[in-house]
Amino acid sequence: MTTARKILSNQAFDDPQALLEAFKARDQRAIAEVYRQHVKGITRLVQRVLGPDNERDDLVQEAFMCAIEGAAGFRGDASNFGAWLNQIAVMRVRQRIRKRRLRRWLSFREPEAMPERVSSVGQPAERLALSRAYHILGQLNADDRIVFGLRFIDRQSIPEIAELCKISCATVKRRLTHADARFRLLAGKDMILRDWLVGEVEL
Amino acid sequence: MNEKPRELYGAIARLQDEERARIPFEANLGALLEVVGGARQPKPRRAPLWLVWSSAVATSVGLTLGILWTLGAFAPAPELAPQLAPSPQLETPPATPDVLTATAGMVVQPVGPAQTLVFADQTQLIVASGAHLSVIGEAQVTLHSGTLSFAGAHRANNGWLLKAGPYEVSVLGTQFEMHWQPEAERLTVIVSQGSVRVSGPGGAQVVAAGHDWASGEQTAATADPDRTTEPTAAEADPTQAPSEPVASSIGEQARSPDPKKKPTPPRAPDWKALYERGDYVAALAVVEELGSESLLKKLSADELTMLADTARFAKDISLASTVLKRLRTRFAGGTQAQLAAYTLGQIAGDDDEASRWFETYLEEAPEGELRREAMGRLLELHTRTKSDKARALAKAYLNTYPHGPHAPLARLLEAEKGVE
Numbered sequence: 001m002t003t004a005r006k007i008l009s010n011q012a013f014d015d016p017q018a019l020l021e022a023f024k025a026r027d028q029r030a031i032a033e034v035y036r037q038h039v040k041g042i043t044r045l046v047q048r049v050l051g052p053d054n055e056r057d058d059l060v061q062e063a064f065m066c067a068i069e070g071a072a073g074f075r076g077d078a079s080n081f082g083a084w085l086n087q088i089a090v091m092r093v094r095q096r097i098r099k100r101r102l103r104r105w106l107s108f109r110e111p112e113a114m115p116e117r118v119s120s121v122g123q124p125a126e127r128l129a130l131s132r133a134y135h136i137l138g139q140l141n142a143d144d145r146i147v148f149g150l151r152f153i154d155r156q157s158i159p160e161i162a163e164l165c166k167i168s169c170a171t172v173k174r175r176l177t178h179a180d181a182r183f184r185l186l187a188g189k190d191m192i193l194r195d196w197l198v199g200e201v202e203l
Numbered sequence: 204m205n206e207k208p209r210e211l212y213g214a215i216a217r218l219q220d221e222e223r224a225r226i227p228f229e230a231n232l233g234a235l236l237e238v239v240g241g242a243r244q245p246k247p248r249r250a251p252l253w254l255v256w257s258s259a260v261a262t263s264v265g266l267t268l269g270i271l272w273t274l275g276a277f278a279p280a281p282e283l284a285p286q287l288a289p290s291p292q293l294e295t296p297p298a299t300p301d302v303l304t305a306t307a308g309m310v311v312q313p314v315g316p317a318q319t320l321v322f323a324d325q326t327q328l329i330v331a332s333g334a335h336l337s338v339i340g341e342a343q344v345t346l347h348s349g350t351l352s353f354a355g356a357h358r359a360n361n362g363w364l365l366k367a368g369p370y371e372v373s374v375l376g377t378q379f380e381m382h383w384q385p386e387a388e389r390l391t392v393i394v395s396q397g398s399v400r401v402s403g404p405g406g407a408q409v410v411a412a413g414h415d416w417a418s419g420e421q422t423a424a425t426a427d428p429d430r431t432t433e434p435t436a437a438e439a440d441p442t443q444a445p446s447e448p449v450a451s452s453i454g455e456q457a458r459s460p461d462p463k464k465k466p467t468p469p470r471a472p473d474w475k476a477l478y479e480r481g482d483y484v485a486a487l488a489v490v491e492e493l494g495s496e497s498l499l500k501k502l503s504a505d506e507l508t509m510l511a512d513t514a515r516f517a518k519d520i521s522l523a524s525t526v527l528k529r530l531r532t533r534f535a536g537g538t539q540a541q542l543a544a545y546t547l548g549q550i551a552g553d554d555d556e557a558s559r560w561f562e563t564y565l566e567e568a569p570e571g572e573l574r575r576e577a578m579g580r581l582l583e584l585h586t587r588t589k590s591d592k593a594r595a596l597a598k599a600y601l602n603t604y605p606h607g608p609h610a611p612l613a614r615l616l617e618a619e620k621g622v623e
Contacts, residue, residue: 028236035232043226047219054354054378057226061235068239103325126214127481128516133215152212153219191549195576196211 016078024071035064038082042089049093049149051134059096063089083163090146090164097142132193136186144179147172152180309338326355326363339366350382370403370418375488379410392416398477398485400492409492411477411485478509483516490514495522499529504539511546520550541568545577558584579609586612 013019013033022030039060046059053059066088076084137145146165150156151172158176162169187193303311305320305328312335320328323341330336334349344351346367355363355374363374367383370390378396383389392401398411403418410416474493477486490498490510502510507530514523527543534540541564548560561577561584568574578600585593597613604610 026239028240031236031239032232035228035235039228039232040223043223043228044219047223048216051215051219052222057231061231061238064235065238126218129211130215130218133211152208153216155216193211197208 016081020071020074020078020081023068024074026068026071031064031068034067034085038085039064041082042085044154045086045089045150046093048154049090049146050097051137051149052131053134055096059092060089063092066092086164087166094142094146097145101142128192129196132190133187136183136190136193139186140179140182144175144182147175148179148183151176305338307338307340311336311338324355326353328353346381346383348383348385350380352378352380354378368403370401373400373402375399375409375485388418390416390418397482398488409489411489412480412482474513475506475509478513483513486513487517487519487522495526499526504530504534504537507533508539508542511543515546515550520552523550536567538568541571542573545571545573548577548580554584575604575607578604579607579612582609582612582616586616 013022013030019030019033023034042063043056043060046053046056046063050056050059063085067085070088074081074084137148140148143165147161150161150164151158156164158169158172161172165172184197187197302319302321303309305322309320311318311320311330313330313332317332318330320330320338322328326342328336328344329352331350331352334351335347336349336351337345337347339345342363344365346365351365353363353365353374355378365372365374365381367381367390368385368388370383372379372381372392375398379392379394379399381393382391390401390403392399392410393415394410394412396412398409400407400409401416402408405418408416474486474489477483477489490513495510498510499507507526511523511526511530514520514526524547527547530543531540544560544564544567548557548564551557551560558581561581564571564577565574565581571577578596582593582596582600585596594616597616600607600609600613601617
C-alpha cells in the first residue's frame, strides 16, 4: 500500500501517448497511473453487470493484468486506450459469467447456493432489491446480462454498448429486448421486485 | 410512462456508486504492482496453430476441447480478437494462487504463494504461505498452524466445521479468516461477512461480520466503521485501558491477567445492528442463538416488526409468519398489528390466505397508508376468478385511485364486464 501511494504521488506523465508507451514497456509508474485513471470506470462496468460479487475486485485486477500482458500488441493510440481497457473488462466479465454457468450446469447447483456478496451500503429495502435483481440477472445468459447492465443500470447508449461489446446496434437492441422480457418475467414472480417493476422502460 | 423500473435501476446504480467509493483501490494497486513486478518466468511459446489443429484433428481430445471452447469455458471473446495482441499470454489468465480441488486426507502446506482449495460445495479456502492444514472431509478441515481465509456459500448452518487445537469454528455465514498459533494456543477469527460460531474451552459464541475474536487476548474489533459491538471500556476511555493483555474485552473473565487462562468469548452481536447492516442471515443466526420464543414474548411492536423483516429477508417465511401473528396478538388494534396483516398477505402461501390478510388489513385500516397497495394486491388475486367481487373491487379501486399502478388491470376487469 505504501509502495502504491508512493508511486501514485510520483507520477510524471503529462503526455498520454508517453504514458501509453511506458505502460507498454511495463513501467511501474505508468501502470500505477493508468490504474489510477481507469480503475473506477472499469470497476463500475464490472459492478453494473455482475452486481454484488465476491469476485469483483479479482476481475478488475484480472482486466488490468490482461491489459498489461497484451499492451505490446495494442495497435491504437492514447485516445482509444481507455475504450480498449473497457473492452477487456467486459470480455473478462463475459468469460467469468460463462464459466460460472458452465460450472453450475456441470455441478447441477442452484444459483442460491453460489457464493454471494452482500452490498453494505444503502437502505435495507434497496439492498434487498439490488440483491434480488442480480440474483435474477444471474439466470440470464452472459450476452443478455451484459447489455442489460450497461443499458439499464449504467445508462449507456446503444452505440456505446455496441462498441464496447463489438457488436452491431441491432444486436444490442435484440439482446436488450430479450433480456428485458426475461428479467421482467422472472422479477414479476419475485416477492420483493414485483412492486418495482410496474411500467415500461424505454430501450 | 411509469418510472418505477427506472427507479429500481437508479437505486441499484446509486448503491453501487456508494459501494465503489469504499473500495481500497490503493491497496489493490499495491497488489497488482507486486504481481507485475515479481519475478515471473517467461511463458513457453505456443506451438504453431497448424500443428495444434493437426494434433486436435488426429485425436479425439481436440473434439473435447472444442466442446468446452464452444461453452465458453476458456475462450476469450472473439469480438475482441482484432484489438487484442496476438500474444499467447492473453489467453492465459493472470497469475493467481494455485487452485486445487480438495479431497479428504489432503494435507496442504504452501511454501510459496497461497494455496486455494475448492470444495465440492464451491466453498473456497485460501491457505496462506507457511500454514499447515488437513482436509478431513467434504466440509471439515483442521488448521494445524497459520492462516486461512474461508469463502463459502451464503447459507446459514451450511455444515462447515473448521478445527484448530481445542477450538471449533462452525460456519453460519460466508467469509472469514482464521489464524492459529499452536505454540501460544491462540486462535484469531476475523469475520468479514455472515457469522461463525466459535467453541472451545471458554464456551461457544457467535461472532458476526465486522468483529474479530481472539482467544487468550483482547478481542479487537475491526476498523470497519459499521462495526456493531459497543466499544469496550478500554476503547471508550483510554485511561481505563488495562496495562496487560486480557482474555477478552467483554465479560468478567476478560480482566484475567493470565492470557492462557480460560478464554472468554465476546458478547453476542446485536441482531438489530446486523439487521440495520442488511446482514439478515447473520441476524437470524443470532436470533436463533438467543431463542426466538423468548424474544417473541418481550420485544416491542417495532422490534417484532423488525424481527419479522429479518426472518422474511433471510427467507425464513415460517418464522416471519409466526412473529407477525404474535405481534397481532400482543398488540392487537395497533398500527403495527395492521401492517402485520398486510405483510402476512404478502408472504401467504396461497391466494385464499393472502386475500384474507389483505381484506383484514383493509377492514382494520380503512385509511391505512398501504390501502392502495392492499386493494391492488386483492385485485390481482381476484382477477383469475372474474367474480362479481373482483369487479366490485375494480370499480372501487378506479373510483379511489384512477391513476394507481393497478388501474390498467382494474379497467381490464371493467371492460370484460362490459363485453359480457
